[in-house]
Amino acid sequence: MRLSKDGVSTLRDDPQEAELASHKLMLRAGMIKKLSSGLYTFMPLGLRVLRNVEQIIREEMNRAGAVEILMPALQPREIWDRSNRYEVMGDGMFKISDRQHREMVLGPTHEEVITEIISNEIKSYRQLPRTLYQIQTKYRDEIRPRFGLMRAKEFIMKDAYSFDVGWDEADTSYDAMYNAYGKIFRRCGLRTKIVEADTGPMGGNRSHEFMALADAGEDGLLECPSCSYAANVERAERGAAEPKLFPDNEKEAEPVSTPGMRTVEEVSTFFKSSPDRLIKTLIYLADDKPIAALIPGDRTMNDMKLARAVGAETLILANEQTVLEATGAPVGFAGPSGLELPIYADMTLKGYKGALTGGNQADTHFINIDLERDATIEAFADLAFGETGDPCPRCNDGKLVAMRGIEVGHVFKLGTKYAKSFDATFLDAEGKEQLVVMGCYGIGVSRTLQAAVEQNYDKHGILWPMSLAPYKITMLGLQPDDEETMRICDNIVDAFRSSGEEVLFDERDERPGVKFKDADLVGCPIRIVVSKRSLEKGAAELKLRSSEDSEFVPIADIHERVMSIINKEMQN
RNA sequence: CGGGGCGUAGCGCAGUCCGGUAGCGCGCCAGCUUUGGGAGCUGGAUGUCGUCGGUUCGAAUCCGACCGCCCCGACCA
Numbered sequence: 001m002r003l004s005k006d007g008v009s010t011l012r013d014d015p016q017e018a019e020l021a022s023h024k025l026m027l028r029a030g031m032i033k034k035l036s037s038g039l040y041t042f043m044p045l046g047l048r049v050l051r052n053v054e055q056i057i058r059e060e061m062n063r064a065g066a067v068e069i070l071m072p073a074l075q076p077r078e079i080w081d082r083s084n085r086y087e088v089m090g091d092g093m094f095k096i097s098d099r100q101h102r103e104m105v106l107g108p109t110h111e112e113v114i115t116e117i118i119s120n121e122i123k124s125y126r127q128l129p130r131t132l133y134q135i136q137t138k139y140r141d142e143i144r145p146r147f148g149l150m151r152a153k154e155f156i157m158k159d160a161y162s163f164d165v166g167w168d169e170a171d172t173s174y175d176a177m178y179n180a181y182g183k184i185f186r187r188c189g190l191r192t193k194i195v196e197a198d199t200g201p202m203g204g205n206r207s208h209e210f211m212a213l214a215d216a217g218e219d220g221l222l223e224c225p226s227c228s229y230a231a232n233v234e235r236a237e238r239g240a241a242e243p244k245l246f247p248d249n250e251k252e253a254e255p256v257s258t259p260g261m262r263t264v265e266e267v268s269t270f271f272k273s274s275p276d277r278l279i280k281t282l283i284y285l286a287d288d289k290p291i292a293a294l295i296p297g298d299r300t301m302n303d304m305k306l307a308r309a310v311g312a313e314t315l316i317l318a319n320e321q322t323v324l325e326a327t328g329a330p331v332g333f334a335g336p337s338g339l340e341l342p343i344y345a346d347m348t349l350k351g352y353k354g355a356l357t358g359g360n361q362a363d364t365h366f367i368n369i370d371l372e373r374d375a376t377i378e379a380f381a382d383l384a385f386g387e388t389g390d391p392c393p394r395c396n397d398g399k400l401v402a403m404r405g406i407e408v409g410h411v412f413k414l415g416t417k418y419a420k421s422f423d424a425t426f427l428d429a430e431g432k433e434q435l436v437v438m439g440c441y442g443i444g445v446s447r448t449l450q451a452a453v454e455q456n457y458d459k460h461g462i463l464w465p466m467s468l469a470p471y472k473i474t475m476l477g478l479q480p481d482d483e484e485t486m487r488i489c490d491n492i493v494d495a496f497r498s499s500g501e502e503v504l505f506d507e508r509d510e511r512p513g514v515k516f517k518d519a520d521l522v523g524c525p526i527r528i529v530v531s532k533r534s535l536e537k538g539a540a541e542l543k544l545r546s547s548e549d550s551e552f553v554p555i556a557d558i559h560e561r562v563m564s565i566i567n568k569e570m571q572n
Numbered sequence: 573c574g575g576g577g578c579g580u581a582g583c584g585c586a587g588u589c590c591g592g593u594a595g596c597g598c599g600c601c602a603g604c605u606u607u608g609g610g611a612g613c614u615g616g617a618u619g620u621c622g623u624c625g626g627u628u629c630g631a632a633u634c635c636g637a638c639c640g641c642c643c644c645g646a647c648c649a
Contacts (some may be wrong), residue, residue: 012598012610013584017642038639143573146643263648280649297649317646327649334649358649478608513609520609533608540607 001471003506003518006044010518013120020216021149022453025462029522031470038145038153040446045522048470049449050156052134056187056467057158057443066131066160071113071172073137077103079112083421094139103169106139107516111418114161119424122436125165128426129173133160135445137146149450150406151218156445163436165416165428170437172414174206177441181409184443189465193405195221196231198304199412206413210443211405211453218404222386234304238382239391241399243351244296248278251354251368253337264297264333266473267365270358274298278347278356279371281334283323283341286312290326294336294345294371297356299384309381312388333358336375341403343375346383406451407444414438462523463545466569471504474524475561476515478531480507489530492540495559501566503528507516520545525569526562 010026018024026032031046042050058068060375077095080086086093086105094106114132122128135335138157145153162173178194185192190212197209209232211221220233230236243251255283261267268275278297284288284306293306307315320331325393326341327334335357336343352371359365371377392398419435449468456463466472473496477489486507493503504524512531519527529541529550540558543550553561 009582011583016578016584017641034641064636144643144645258624265647267649278649282649292649294649300647319646320648323649329649332649472648476608511607511609511611513607513611518610529608531608 001044001504008043008045008522010521018148020147020454021133022151022216022450023150025453025457025521025523026148026450029462030163032148036144036150038151040149040152041260044471046449049464049468049572050446052470053188053445053448053452054156054158054467057135057184057445060180060184060187061133061158061160064131064176064308066133066177068134068182069132070136071107071110071117073107073139075105075107075113077105079116079422080105083112083115083418085112090204092141094141108138108140109157109440109442110134110136110159111161111414111438112422114318115417115418115422115424115438118161118163118436119419119422122163122424122426122489125426125434128436129162129164129169129289131160131162131173131177133158133441134430147216147218147450155447157196158443160441162439162441163424165426165434165437170413170415170439171206174411174439177411177439178208179442181411181443184214185210185408185448187467188448189456189467190408190448190452191455192408193221193223193230193403195405198232198234198235205415207413209407210406210411212448212455213403213405214451214454215404216454217404217406219407220385220388220402221405222388222400222402224392224395224398224400227392227395229259229392229394233385234302236386236400237393238347238384238386238400239393241348241391243353244276244348244355245351246273246354248368249354249370253366253369253374254555255359255361255364256367257363258333258359261363261365267356267389268297271365271367273356276348277354277466278406279352279369280334281327281336281339281358283318283326283334284315285318286315287323288314290318290322290341292326292334292339292343292379292382294343294349295384296346296348299346299387301383302385303459305381306383309383310342310482316507327358327360329358329360329362333360333362333364335360335366335369336371336377337369339375342378344383345377345380346501347380348384350380352383364549375442406447408448408451408456409441411441411444412439414440422428457523460517461521464523464525466525466566469524470522471502471524473501473526473528473564474504474506474519474522475528475530476512476519478512478515478529478533480509483533485530485532485535488535488540492528492530492555492558496562499563500558501563526565528558530560 009031010030014024015027017140030043031384032040093108097103105405135158145151155296164170193211195209199207222236223230261270264275267278275297279294280297282293314501323331355369358365390400412561424436425433453462479485496503523547527543537552539552541550542553
């Protein structure tokens with residue numbers, strides 16, 4: 001590809017719209033262009049990277065025994081009614097209608113379609129197991145699209161679906177995908193962690209997320225360095241901690257006037273105490289009934305954990321009015337002592353003595369609270385988000401470490417949820433009708449691309465892994481006016497082409513500095529410079545994007561030399 | 573949905589407070605010089621100042637509504 005006429009345009013300044021390094025770089029390098037919030041065009045270079053990710057996925061999916069198909073993005077409403085997800089997905093789906101006023105949705109995912117198709121297709125246990133996949137555009141009406149390709153309204157996804165005769169057999173299919181995912185992300189040059197995850201609205205009983213590690217990631221995860229435990233922070237358990245005793249822990253509880261002291265910060269400053277000495281009391285509506293939930297003042301409540309502990313279908317934080325009715329005090333002064341509500345306390349509060357709580361009365365807090373002496377606790381449970389330093393739930397000596405990641409893949413064991421909705425059954429060896437057991441497996445293809453940038457850049461631009469680079473080789477011809485230089489460049493390009501490698505050839509009438517800057521920005525891993533200076537030595541200059549050093553290689557050797565670098569790199 | 577910020581040339585921005593008919597840098601076009609890390613000089617083109625309405629002799633600037641983009645998010649017990 002010749003740079004002078006293919007319309008690749010780079011930007012010198014960071015676009016105002018972008019915040020994340022990867023987002024800025026993709027825009028600056030001309031890989032993507034925004035049409036509107038959450039909607040992006042893949043420009044020539046970006047599209048080539050996307051195709052490389054897709055190709056890696058196809059190879060590993062096929063190797064794992066999955067078969068590619070392509071389903072419609074546009075789907076009739078009825079199949080979403082059958083699985084009961086038209087309501088569940090709610091505003092997360094784009095809903096449209098055709099000219100007959102028939103209601104349709106733009107598919108955010110394809111469990112419904114695949115199960116509908118497969119329910120007619122599969123009749124006998126002899127046809128199982130099967131795993132089908134597609135690479136396709138998905139549509140989700142995100143609450144807040146952000147960070148370019150990271151969270152878009154329209155994005156490219158690889159989704160796979162497995163069908164098995166039973167639950168144990170489904171684990172085999174699950175493991176095959178799990179292993180394939182590991183290979184895919186490794187080949188994409190990503191550093192990932194595999195974490196236990198919640199199944200959420202998908203349903204099912206086993207689930208892992210593949211997280212590309214990045215400080216800018218939207219997801220939190222916790223890992224134990226001593227054992228293999230790793231989980232999404234939404235789900236991560238914590239090991240038991242030592243009970244906390246604060247000063248004056250044998251004294252009687254006593255009300256103290258705390259005018260206007262509502263926040264943890266205000267109260268702990270007022271009492272010259274650490275925030276964890278204050279027991280935060282939050283009022284929730286659990287299935288429309290008020291409950292209280294307690295956590296240490298320095299912790300954050302995990303609503304999902306609380307809902308599970310309470311056994312509630314719906315859980316929302318109470319509004320000011322409800323708090324006033326339930327506690328007799330305005331927001332900021334709730335406490336467990338004397339509270340006539342079911343009280344759920346975080347497990348770390350067990351044995352808390354000498355603590356501070358709200359007084360259930362305006363401008364009042366209690367000191368010297370012994371939680372189990374001064375309040376009636378319905379249950380102690382793991383309610384708060386885990387944090388760095390919390391004990392590992394699986395091993396004795398481990399301390400959890402928090403990190404952030406980008407969710408690039410997610411695998412679910414679904415079970416029979418969709419099979420039931422779509423009557424997807426087969427006859428087993430005894431001639432009995434059985435429900436197929438399903439799994440589903442997603443990779444954010446376009447997100448993976450951006451995650452790769454987020455993990456591989458420096459102050460000059462992108463450093464593409466060899467496997468994803470839009471072109472593995474970029475060649476700069478520094479004297480485009482010089483016939484001899486151009487002839488040699490063309491020969492080099494032709495030689496690589498006959499080896500199957502297209503070269504990004506910068507033959508623009510630009511000064512050398514511009515070409516160097518753009519080459520660094522675009523981030524092709526191998527750079528060849530052909531110039532008068534190099535030709536005096538009968539050589540081309542070879543430099544890797546990842547290295548500071550360059551060397552002159554005789555023109556006659558450059559092809560072989562570069563191909564060996566590529567081949568070596570691509571084997572990893 | 574709530575809170576905050578921003579919309580002025582392809583990109584990055586000034587001008588808005590205090591109304592007088594639009595500017596800077598980069599990029600683009602032409603010419604000359606230059607040619608290994610975002611060149612210099614000269615000349616030039618490019619704008620419904622987000623949209624609609626209002627106030628005014630006069631609006632990028634003041635007022636109102638709307639639209640778009642970005643960031644944060646029940647922060648509170």
